[in-house]
Amino acid sequence: MANPMQDRPILQDRLPHLPWMDPRTRRLPGILPVEGRDWLRRDEAYAPQMALRDRLIDAQRDVVHALLPEGRAAADELFAAVLGWIAADPGFNVRAGNVQRPDGVTVALDPAQPLLTLGRLVQEDLCLMQHEGAEYRLSGAILCFPASWSLHQKLGRPMTGIHQPVYVYDAGLVARVNRLFDAIRPEQPLWRMNYLTYDDFVLHQPRREGEKRVQPKDHVYIRSERQCLLRLPVTRAVVFTIHTYVVDSGSVTPEELATLRDAVH
Numbered sequence: 001m002a003n004p005m006q007d008r009p010i011l012q013d014r015l016p017h018l019p020w021m022d023p024r025t026r027r028l029p030g031i032l033p034v035e036g037r038d039w040l041r042r043d044e045a046y047a048p049q050m051a052l053r054d055r056l057i058d059a060q061r062d063v064v065h066a067l068l069p070e071g072r073a074a075a076d077e078l079f080a081a082v083l084g085w086i087a088a089d090p091g092f093n094v095r096a097g098n099v100q101r102p103d104g105v106t107v108a109l110d111p112a113q114p115l116l117t118l119g120r121l122v123q124e125d126l127c128l129m130q131h132e133g134a135e136y137r138l139s140g141a142i143l144c145f146p147a148s149w150s151l152h153q154k155l156g157r158p159m160t161g162i163h164q165p166v167y168v169y170d171a172g173l174v175a176r177v178n179r180l181f182d183a184i185r186p187e188q189p190l191w192r193m194n195y196l197t198y199d200d201f202v203l204h205q206p207r208r209e210g211e212k213r214v215q216p217k218d219h220v221y222i223r224s225e226r227q228c229l230l231r232l233p234v235t236r237a238v239v240f241t242i243h244t245y246v247v248d249s250g251s252v253t254p255e256e257l258a259t260l261r262d263a264v265h
Contacts, residue, residue, distance in 0.1 A: 005055050009201035010048040014251045015224055019193035020263045021256060029177060031229075034189040039228040040085050040122055041243050047103035049123050049203070049244075053144045054105070056204055057119055063206065064144045065116050066155045071128045071139030074237035079114035081232065081239075082122060092121075115142040124228075127240040129181070135159050136181050136238060145203040145244045147196070147223065148213050186233040195224045196264055201246055219261055222247050 019025035024032060056064050067075055083099075086092045091102035099121060100106045107120045118126055119142035127141040135158035143151045159177060184190060197219040207213065226243040249257050 003202045003204060005059065005204055006052055006202050009221075010045055010052060010203060010246065011201065011221075012043055012045045012245045012247050015222065015245055015247055016043075016226070017193055018195075018252065018256060018260075019224065020195050020260050025193055026263065029180065030192045031180065031190050032192065034191050034228055034230075037085060037088065039189040039191070039230050039241060040082065040124055041226070042089065042091060042102065042123065043243075043245075045245075046101075046123055049145075050101060050103055050105070050120070052203060053119055053123075056144045057116060057142075061116070062152075064151065064204075065119065065142050066151055067115055067128075067140035068156060071130060071237070074128045074130060074232055074235040074239075075114040075140055076111070077232045077235050077237070078126065078128065078239055079111065079118060081230075082118050082126075083109070086121060115140060118142060119144060123243055125242040125244070127242070129159075129238040129240055131181075131236070132158070135178060139237070143242075145242070146206045147225065147244070148205060148207045148211075150206045150208045153208055181229070181238055184229055184231040184238055186231045189228050189230040191226060191228045193224050193226050195222065195260060197221065197249065197260060198223050198246075203244060203246065219249055219257065222249050222252065222257075222260065 017025070019030060024030065083094070086099060087094050093100035098106050098108050101121065107117065110117045115126060125141065125143045125145055127143065128139045129136040130139045137156060137158050138154055141151055197216045198221045199216040199218050201221055224245045226245065228241040230239040230241065232239060
């Protein structure tokens with residue numbers, strides 16, 4: 001998949017967890033508790049991933065960012081929470097009005113654009129889910145690295161609408177996910193990981209419903225998203241964070257890759 005924003009692989013050395021090999025995580029929803037402040041991460045791909053995020057935000061702001069009016073208070077609360085996380089990471093230099101990232105880039109802190117600012121500071125994509133009616137709806141996001149979905153097509157939709165093309169997202173799973181979201185406590189975030197194989201390395205892969213991803217033949221890369229669910233204590237919104245890993249399939253054993261290929265087909 002050609003993409004002028006990314007002309008070379010941006011890879012992590014290895015996956016921190018092989019979710020398809022662990023019985024706790026290989027089946028949906030595969031949820032586990034986050035330990036400590038591990039709802040955000042900074043890894044060896046930070047510098048090149050952040051450079052790509054900067055390019056995407058500069059060139060395709062309306063594609064990678066959206067925030068509905070009803071999501072603004074939650075975005076402000078998330079802004080403060082992420083800055084608190086950054087302040088405790090010695091790789092960042094937080095100053096009055098700006099932050100120097102671990103890669104040396106200085107990012108101006110703009111409270112008027114909370115999600116856009118956060119998109120230049122952390123590797124995670126950040127989605128805001130807010131309870132409305134019987135379900136949680138997507139009220140805003142910074143989404144630089146989508147894997148086969150379009151932010152603006154899903155904006156404002158409930159969980160059922162967001163996952164509509166996913167055949168495993170049936171009524172039973174909808175009910176379980178709603179109960180899971182309702183039970184999330186601010187003091188205990190949760191995490192899960194998904195997994196797919198790809199023949200290309202491109203991180204920014206938006207697709208609209210009905211657009212199919214080309215199925216891999218050689219399974220050159222493994223793409224996995226570590227997704228965390230965090231309850232904001234004041235607005236009670238749920239933050240859905242997505243830390244995207246892309247690794248060479250040679251980083252796992254032949255047996256682990258064979259199990260993965262079986263799992264995704």
